Amino acid sequence: xxxxxxxxxxxxxxxxxxxxxxxxxxxxxxxxxxxxxxxxxxxxxxxxxxxxxxxxxxxxxxxxxxxxxxxxxxxxxxxxxxxxxxxxxxxxxxxxxxxxxxxxxxxxxxxxxxxxxxxxxxxxxxxxxxxxxxxxxxxxxxxxxxxxxxxxxxxxxxxxxxxxxxxxxxxxxxxxxxxxxxxxxxxxxxxxxxxxxxxxxxxxxxxxxxxxxxxxxxxxxxxxxxxx
Amino acid sequence: xxxxxxxxxxxxxxxxxxxxxxxxxxxxxxxxxxxxxxxxxxxxxxxxxxxxxxxxxxxxxxxxxxxxxxxxxxxxxxxxxxxxxxxxxxxxxxxxxxxxxxxxxxxxxxxxxxxxxxxxxxxxxxxxxxxxxxxxxxxxxxxxxxxxxxxxxxxxxxxxxxxxxxxxxxxxxxxxxxxxxxxxxxxxxxxxxxxxxxxxxxxxxxxxxxxxxxxxxxxxxxxxxxxxxxxxxxxxxxxxxxxxxxxxxxxxxxxxxxxxxxxxxxxx
Numbered sequence: 001x002x003x004x005x006x007x008x009x010x011x012x013x014x015x016x017x018x019x020x021x022x023x024x025x026x027x028x029x030x031x032x033x034x035x036x037x038x039x040x041x042x043x044x045x046x047x048x049x050x051x052x053x054x055x056x057x058x059x060x061x062x063x064x065x066x067x068x069x070x071x072x073x074x075x076x077x078x079x080x081x082x083x084x085x086x087x088x089x090x091x092x093x094x095x096x097x098x099x100x101x102x103x104x105x106x107x108x109x110x111x112x113x114x115x116x117x118x119x120x121x122x123x124x125x126x127x128x129x130x131x132x133x134x135x136x137x138x139x140x141x142x143x144x145x146x147x148x149x150x151x152x153x154x155x156x157x158x159x160x161x162x163x164x165x166x167x168x169x170x171x172x173x174x175x176x177x178x179x180x181x182x183x184x185x186x187x188x189x190x191x192x193x194x195x196x197x198x199x200x201x202x203x204x205x206x207x208x209x210x211x212x213x214x215x216x217x218x219x220x221x222x223x224x225x226x227x228x
Numbered sequence: 229x230x231x232x233x234x235x236x237x238x239x240x241x242x243x244x245x246x247x248x249x250x251x252x253x254x255x256x257x258x259x260x261x262x263x264x265x266x267x268x269x270x271x272x273x274x275x276x277x278x279x280x281x282x283x284x285x286x287x288x289x290x291x292x293x294x295x296x297x298x299x300x301x302x303x304x305x306x307x308x309x310x311x312x313x314x315x316x317x318x319x320x321x322x323x324x325x326x327x328x329x330x331x332x333x334x335x336x337x338x339x340x341x342x343x344x345x346x347x348x349x350x351x352x353x354x355x356x357x358x359x360x361x362x363x364x365x366x367x368x369x370x371x372x373x374x375x376x377x378x379x380x381x382x383x384x385x386x387x388x389x390x391x392x393x394x395x396x397x398x399x400x401x402x403x404x405x406x407x408x409x410x411x412x413x414x415x416x417x418x419x420x421x422x423x424x425x426x427x428x429x430x431x432x433x434x435x436x437x438x439x440x441x442x443x444x445x446x447x448x449x450x451x452x453x454x455x456x457x458x459x460x461x462x463x464x465x466x467x468x469x470x471x472x473x474x475x476x477x478x479x480x481x482x483x484x485x486x487x488x489x490x491x492x493x494x495x496x
Contacts, residue, residue, distance in 0.1 A: 127424060129382045129383065129385060129386030129389075130379050130380075130382040130383040130386060131382075131383040131386050131387070132386055145422075145424075147382050147422055148379055148382075148422075149379055149382060149383060165422075
């Protein structure tokens with residue numbers, strides 16, 4: 001079997017492979033063998049094949065696409081100057097050049113698309129000032145500070161990416177698993193479910209902390225990624 | 229010519245709104261600007277006292293709003309500056325006598341002929357405050373380097389932001405540099421850190437303010453007064469000049485004198 005060295009070029013987000021000259025019956029298995037030899041490199045990749053003037057039918061393109069798919073490679077485009085090949089590609093829904101991308105725009109999303117699961121949260125991108133009030137049944141996330149005199153009441157967790165200096169109540173409906181996290185945890189008063197605590201005088205060097213209930217007691221500790 | 233309407237407010241009482249309004253009005257008048265100061269603290273008026281004009285009150289803000297006099301009749305001309313006027317508050321009524329709409333209309337009537345309208349807001353967050361900010365183009369938030377004053381200032385800023393009149397410009401009043409150095413008093417950085425708005429003035433604690441106010445004079449007229457100089461700087465910044473924030477530096481220090489001497493004697 002003739003071993004082909006692959007001519008690969010990165011184009012857009014695909015790998016463009018220029019197929020060697022020669023009969024398709026020879027070139028095709030060599031191509032697949034070469035790709036198999038570097039399966040790790042190609043895994044998950046999108047591949048565009050430049051086949052030149054060859055006339056390839058739907059059957060040939062289809063079988064090649066399947067062979068690649070078995071290696072977790074997507075045949076994104078077949079580039080050819082032969083009209084028959086172009087038609088065959090079109091019939092199979094394969095692009096005829098890399099400019100056309102039939103792939104869905106990842107930013108077009110309807111609703112939440114995840115197999116991981118999650119809960120409702122409200123995201124607030126500003127500093128909460130004295131007198132500001134946020135009440136939400138789910139989780140509350142603030143990108144900013146929470147000044148003294150500001151108040152957050154959440155049924156879920158409260159995450160402050162900033163300085164927490166106001167009053168916060170997480171797990172307000174009774175959820176003792178709720179937690180409160182902040183880059184600087186210095187609240188006027190902190191509540192989780194029915195537990196209430198004040199912040200002890202903190203040393204000047206602030207670090208990210210999480211407050212939660214452990215062994216029936218409300219405590220704050222330095223942030224370490226927990227195992228939920 | 230269209231006047232800039234500036235409201236001086238704070239939330240907390242006693243931080244220096246009236247002092248600032250009076251001093252900024254005089255500072256601007258000294259720079260040949262046409263200024264009208266309005267006391268919006270109905271029922272607890274004191275801008276007239278601090279400006280030394282209490283004996284000259286015939287008509288007040290409520291008389292104008294209720295149509296008992298023309299606007300010009302209520303405007304008292306300052307003794308020293310022909311282009312500085314005061315519209316005093318009423319002392320025998322309360323803040324419900326005037327509405328935000330009334331204030332907007334009154335300021336609109338003044339805009340064409342004057343350069344600045346300064347409104348002295350009452351303390352608090354109720355009707356008086358709402359009246360005072362309604363016509364404002366710009367709001368000066370006064371505070372002291374003291375925790376409850378800063379808390380109230382934060383509340384006020386939140387309210388003016390919610391009204392889309394924000395964010396306001398900050399004046400930190402009654403600063404004692406020695407206490408700040410010792411760590412006994414909030415520093416400018418501590419305060420701006422929480423309030424997160426731009427600073428337009430820092431005014432040091434100064435006995436001369438009280439002395440002047442008792443005489444119905446503004447501290448800006450006293451060259452020895454550091455607070456007076458600070459208010460002049462604020463007036464200059466309001467006019468768009470870029471004045472460095474060195475009000476707390478020891479101006480008459482040894483180093484300063486040496487430099488002055490050097491410049492006078494030598495040639496570069």
